[in-house]
Amino acid sequence: MNEPVAPGRVGDVRRRNLSLVLDSIARTPDAKPSRAQLSAATGLTKAAVSSLVADLVESGLVSEVGLYRDGERGRPGVGLELSTRRGVVGMEINVDYLSAGLLDLGGTLRIHRTLESGNRGQSPESVMSLLAGLVSDVAAEASAAGIMLLGGGLAVPGLVDSAAGTVATAPNLHWHGVALQLDRLLPDAPFGTVLHNEANCAALAELWYGHGLDFRDYLFISGEVGVGGGLVIGSELFAGPRGQAGEVGHMVVEPSGPDCSCGGHGCLESFAGQEAIFAEAGIAPGAASERLARLGEHLASGDPAALTAVARAGHYVGIAAASTARLMNLSAVVLGGHFTQMGPWIAPAVVESLADYAPGVVSPARVAVSELGQSAALLGAAGIALRSVLASPFSLTTSG
Amino acid sequence: MNEPVAPGRVGDVRRRNLSLVLDSIARTPDAKPSRAQLSAATGLTKAAVSSLVADLVESGLVSEVGLYRDGERGRPGVGLELSTRRGVVGMEINVDYLSAGLLDLGGTLRIHRTLESGNRGQSPESVMSLLAGLVSDVAAEASAAGIMLLGGGLAVPGLVDSAAGTVATAPNLHWHGVALQLDRLLPDAPFGTVLHNEANCAALAELWYGHGLDFRDYLFISGEVGVGGGLVIGSELFAGPRGQAGEVGHMVVEPSGPDCSCGGHGCLESFAGQEAIFAEAGIAPGAASERLARLGEHLASGDPAALTAVARAGHYVGIAAASTARLMNLSAVVLGGHFTQMGPWIAPAVVESLADYAPGVVSPARVAVSELGQSAALLGAAGIALRSVLASPFSLTTSG
Numbered sequence: 001m002n003e004p005v006a007p008g009r010v011g012d013v014r015r016r017n018l019s020l021v022l023d024s025i026a027r028t029p030d031a032k033p034s035r036a037q038l039s040a041a042t043g044l045t046k047a048a049v050s051s052l053v054a055d056l057v058e059s060g061l062v063s064e065v066g067l068y069r070d071g072e073r074g075r076p077g078v079g080l081e082l083s084t085r086r087g088v089v090g091m092e093i094n095v096d097y098l099s100a101g102l103l104d105l106g107g108t109l110r111i112h113r114t115l116e117s118g119n120r121g122q123s124p125e126s127v128m129s130l131l132a133g134l135v136s137d138v139a140a141e142a143s144a145a146g147i148m149l150l151g152g153g154l155a156v157p158g159l160v161d162s163a164a165g166t167v168a169t170a171p172n173l174h175w176h177g178v179a180l181q182l183d184r185l186l187p188d189a190p191f192g193t194v195l196h197n198e199a200n201c202a203a204l205a206e207l208w209y210g211h212g213l214d215f216r217d218y219l220f221i222s223g224e225v226g227v228g229g230g231l232v233i234g235s236e237l238f239a240g241p242r243g244q245a246g247e248v249g250h251m252v253v254e255p256s257g258p259d260c261s262c263g264g265h266g267c268l269e270s271f272a273g274q275e276a277i278f279a280e281a282g283i284a285p286g287a288a289s290e291r292l293a294r295l296g297e298h299l300a301s302g303d304p305a306a307l308t309a310v311a312r313a314g315h316y317v318g319i320a321a322a323s324t325a326r327l328m329n330l331s332a333v334v335l336g337g338h339f340t341q342m343g344p345w346i347a348p349a350v351v352e353s354l355a356d357y358a359p360g361v362v363s364p365a366r367v368a369v370s371e372l373g374q375s376a377a378l379l380g381a382a383g384i385a386l387r388s389v390l391a392s393p394f395s396l397t398t399s400g
Numbered sequence: 401m402n403e404p405v406a407p408g409r410v411g412d413v414r415r416r417n418l419s420l421v422l423d424s425i426a427r428t429p430d431a432k433p434s435r436a437q438l439s440a441a442t443g444l445t446k447a448a449v450s451s452l453v454a455d456l457v458e459s460g461l462v463s464e465v466g467l468y469r470d471g472e473r474g475r476p477g478v479g480l481e482l483s484t485r486r487g488v489v490g491m492e493i494n495v496d497y498l499s500a501g502l503l504d505l506g507g508t509l510r511i512h513r514t515l516e517s518g519n520r521g522q523s524p525e526s527v528m529s530l531l532a533g534l535v536s537d538v539a540a541e542a543s544a545a546g547i548m549l550l551g552g553g554l555a556v557p558g559l560v561d562s563a564a565g566t567v568a569t570a571p572n573l574h575w576h577g578v579a580l581q582l583d584r585l586l587p588d589a590p591f592g593t594v595l596h597n598e599a600n601c602a603a604l605a606e607l608w609y610g611h612g613l614d615f616r617d618y619l620f621i622s623g624e625v626g627v628g629g630g631l632v633i634g635s636e637l638f639a640g641p642r643g644q645a646g647e648v649g650h651m652v653v654e655p656s657g658p659d660c661s662c663g664g665h666g667c668l669e670s671f672a673g674q675e676a677i678f679a680e681a682g683i684a685p686g687a688a689s690e691r692l693a694r695l696g697e698h699l700a701s702g703d704p705a706a707l708t709a710v711a712r713a714g715h716y717v718g719i720a721a722a723s724t725a726r727l728m729n730l731s732a733v734v735l736g737g738h739f740t741q742m743g744p745w746i747a748p749a750v751v752e753s754l755a756d757y758a759p760g761v762v763s764p765a766r767v768a769v770s771e772l773g774q775s776a777a778l779l780g781a782a783g784i785a786l787r788s789v790l791a792s793p794f795s796l797t798t799s800g
Binding site: 216217229231233234238239240241242243244245246247248250251252253254255262263264265266316319320322323324326327328329330331356357358359360 | 616617629631633634638639640641642643644645646647648650651652653654655662663664665666716719720722723724726727728729730731756757758759760
């Protein structure tokens with residue numbers, strides 16, 4: 001029902017209705033609805049929908065597609081979809097690589113570039129310079145393809161304050177209390193760049209593009225140099241009272257365990273982080289991607305040290321998952337990050353450990369391995385930016 | 401702003417406004433606002449407030465109190481408060497006692513009766529008969545005091561389905577898949593009796609009447625025969641996707657620990673539940689209340705076995721709290737149930753363990769001991785019932 005509109009509120013109502021129409025188009029990406037269908041779906045008059053769609057098309061957010069037969073009446077119509085000529089950029093700073101990728105408004109990852117880079121202990125300025133270069137390459141490619149960039153999201157493996165654009169602490173980068181110059185990354189994009197926690201981004205990517213389509217409530221555990229996580233409750237990320245929930249890597253899984261970089265000891269990270277697994281598996285030092293590849297070979301060839309290392313990691317991941325499932329009433333677990341590559345070996349160990357420590361709580365069918373791989377955090381950061389654009393289309397339209 | 405009211409919505413608006421006025425009275429229990437003050441606070445006209453208050457007074461939910469000088473203008477007015485002649489009943493079934501208490505609408509616990517009763521392994525029917533007897537005693541006392549009962553809440557130490565009135569599992573009672581005959585308890589109360597999880601009730605009591613007034617986000621850990629818990633986020637109970645969050649007693653704190661009644665092992669309950677503490681402290685078998693009293697004496701006299709047992713429990717409570725604080729971004733811990741009686745001995749051990757396993761996450765000043773004692777669960781169950789009544793006053797008024 002549309003309520004009576006008092007004078008002076010017309011602008012607000014038009015903004016709300018722009019969002020309503022855009023949301024209707026976004027929710028049904030395969031339907032490519034006509035103006036008449038949008039009118040039926042939103043309860044707005046056809047005249048209002050036509051005017052709103054004109055704005056959305058003019059702003060470039062929405063495109064008209066082909067001729068379209070409008071159901072039983074047989075009148076030809078024009079379908080509408082989110083424009084593939086507008087996009088957002090997902091970016092990631094991790095310990096040993098940088099990456100940037102372009103997601104078009106339709107949700108397709110069109111460009112994805114990764115740069116190997118040892119960022120641990122490097123100054124935020126120098127890392128941001130490298131990233132700005134990579135992003136500018138992506139922007140040039142986008143421009144050549146006729147795609148305009150509207151905004152971006154940057155994922156960093158640490159506790160961040162998104163509103164302030166600061167990293168409180170990213171232990172594996174050795175960054176503490178750092179303000180990042182986000183303006184450098186996409187200087188011309190109207191929505192700018194917003195900073196996020198990497199594991200939360202990966203959890204959201206999983207929610208929007210991965211197993212979130214199957215599960216509504218789950219713990220996402222992502223193996224990286226550290227072990228990050230994200231909690232999804234009712235298909236929404238649970239960020240905690242200060243936005244820093246999901247630190248599953250620092251749950252205590254072995255009270256007598258080794259000291260951890262966080263100052264505690266016996267943390268999950270000490271058993272399931274990359275260093276711990278590589279050391280236990282006897283993988284010689286080197287670049288993380290090479291070591292991961294070598295671990296994969298050793299696992300495939302049945303090397304006992306590799307199998308033991310990954311089984312041990314899975315055992316402790318299962319303990320953390322058991323405690324989390326009990327505490328938060330969750331019934332599914334999704335393994336991401338480097339656990340993806342170890343999937344066939346680590347998932348059974350997690351299942352066994354869950355059966356051992358929390359029988360009947362998480363069924364084996366609800367222990368899943370992410371299929372998004374290393375692009376998860378980038379995809380999540382881009383997805384957040386995409387949703388910001390769709391939530392505020394009026395800032396790009398002339399009448400909003 | 402009051403929006404224009406379409407025909408047919410008058411009933412809805414009156415219901416909303418009844419709640420609005422009642423809520424204004426409930427929020428300022430000490431202010432005893434006049435009708436004029438309620439008009440100012442709600443934005444409703446004085447005529448509307450007078451009509452709504454008349455309904456609330458007639459229904460018995462609100463009482464007029466004394467003569468009241470209305471601020472600077474010096475006109476005498478009548479103050480309004482929630483009636484102390486209406487009340488709700490909080491009830492608790494625990495392993496070794498039953499209890500029932502009357503909370504008046506003003507939030508004062510007027511009657512509190514406890515019956516020692518070994519309920520473990522007893523049939524739900526026989527336990528409910530005993531409880532019904534106790535509740536009927538409370539109802540008779542209430543009636544003699546001129547207090548009408550409107551509804552009740554029953555706390556049970558297990559996983560429950562409140563809507564269905566069933567206990568999925570209460571391991572320490574040996575109840576599994578049990579439907580309780582809640583209708584027997586308060587047959588004449590218009591709001592009936594609703595079933596709740598005991599630890600959640602205790603956490604809510606803490607929120608409404610205890611440390612929740614200081615902390616907005618905390619883990620409540622309650623020692624009983626088992627160890628229960630509740631998670632409070634933003635001053636609200638986090639119940640989890642299926643209402644069963646807070647099972648902190650079954651978080652894994654020692655992977656090589658003993659088997660637990662839940663089928664897992666190394667659970668917190670195995671170290672901080674009553675049996676574990678009594679056994680470690682060398683307290684001979686007997687009624688729980690007597691054993692707790694004896695433990696208190698041993699602690700006060702510096703008995704090494706008692707001190708070690710409680711320090712060990714605190715150590716493991718600290719580990720579970722450290723993991724929870726990391727996972728959910730919480731920064732305070734409240735100890736309740738039998739931990740209350742052990743407060744001076746267990747709290748330092750929890751503080752030390754938190755500093756050891758999650759340094760800087762929960763400051764010592766934010767580890768608190770509940771002051772509600774054994775009435776917490778009952779108080780929480782009653783508080784839920786009280787809030788139900790205040791949320792739906794129209795069901796008791798003639799014009800609603």
